[in-house]
Amino acid sequence: MSDHKNIYAALCAAQANMGRVTKGSVNPAFKSRYADLADVVSVAVPALSEQGIALHHSMIRDEYGMTMRTTLTHGATETQIHCDVPLIVAKNDMQGMKSATTYAKRIGLESLTGIAPEDDDGNAAAKAPPKDEPKKPMSVEQFDEITALIEQTEANEEKLCAYMKVQALHDLDASGAEHVLALLRKKAR
Numbered sequence: 001m002s003d004h005k006n007i008y009a010a011l012c013a014a015q016a017n018m019g020r021v022t023k024g025s026v027n028p029a030f031k032s033r034y035a036d037l038a039d040v041v042s043v044a045v046p047a048l049s050e051q052g053i054a055l056h057h058s059m060i061r062d063e064y065g066m067t068m069r070t071t072l073t074h075g076a077t078e079t080q081i082h083c084d085v086p087l088i089v090a091k092n093d094m095q096g097m098k099s100a101t102t103y104a105k106r107i108g109l110e111s112l113t114g115i116a117p118e119d120d121d122g123n124a125a126a127k128a129p130p131k132d133e134p135k136k137p138m139s140v141e142q143f144d145e146i147t148a149l150i151e152q153t154e155a156n157e158e159k160l161c162a163y164m165k166v167q168a169l170h171d172l173d174a175s176g177a178e179h180v181l182a183l184l185r186k187k188a189r
Contacts, residue, residue, distance in 0.1 A: 007074040007081055010051040011113070017047040021117040035117035037106040044113045052076050057105050060084070063155060064163060064183045068101055070108025083108040086163075135173040142177040143169065149184035 004010035021043050023033035041055075048055055054073045059066055066087040073080040085104040089096045110116065146169060150157055160183075161168060164176055172180060 004051065004074065004076065006077050007053065007072060007079040010053050010074045010077075011048075011072065011081075014044075014047040014051040014053055015114055017050060018043050018113065018115060021115055023117065037102050037109075040106055040109055040115055040117065044109055044115055048072065048113070055109065057101075057108065059087070059101070063159070063187060065186065068104030068108060070105060070112055072112050081112060083111045085111075135175070138170070138172045138174050138177040142172075142174065142181065146172075146177060146180055146184065149181070149188055153184055153187045155184060155187060 004013065021035045021039050023035045023039065045055060052075045054075060056071050056073070058069050058071070060069050061067070062084075064086065066089075067084045068087055069082050069084050071080055071082040085107045087097070087100045087104055089100045091099075149155070150160070157169065160180065161171075164172060164180060166172055166176070169180075
């Protein structure tokens with residue numbers, strides 16, 4: 001283990017020793033191979049540990065729901081960095097939660113370490129929508145309900161816009177508005 005002034009210097013040294021991520025899993029639905037969490041961990045953790053960096057994950061709750069926080073801590077300097085990934089649970093059961101946390105851990109670890117496996121089952125999600133199908137604009141009713149729920153729950157509109165990656169609420173499309181409404185309705189309960 002080398003002496004480093006902070007987590008960034010230690011992470012830089014660890015990245016130099018990270019090998020290529022092998023796609024060790026098969027997705028039968030897409031008939032393709034992909035790098036799962038274990039594949040990413042097997043490349044990242046030995047290089048991180050060699051530089052005195054510990055990895056841990058924890059679930060946190062913020063005003064928009066549950067988030068998986070991935071943290072890298074450099075033991076010698078007690079400096080750390082983290083990445084928060086919102087948990088999007090497809091099924092409201094333990095299997096759905098496990099799937100969401102596993103994906104969030106992998107995304108967080110890849111984001112913090114710079115590991116970039118060749119794209120896997122995210123290929124379909126990353127494709128731009130067809131040009132002949134423009135996004136449906138948010139309705140007046142959706143906008144009115146969002147603004148009412150923000151006021152009712154005292155939600156931070158700026159943070160909500162940042163989370164949705166829009167400049168202002170009126171920039172949301174119908175799909176984004178539905179996502180925001182789900183978050184705010186849950187918070188209002």
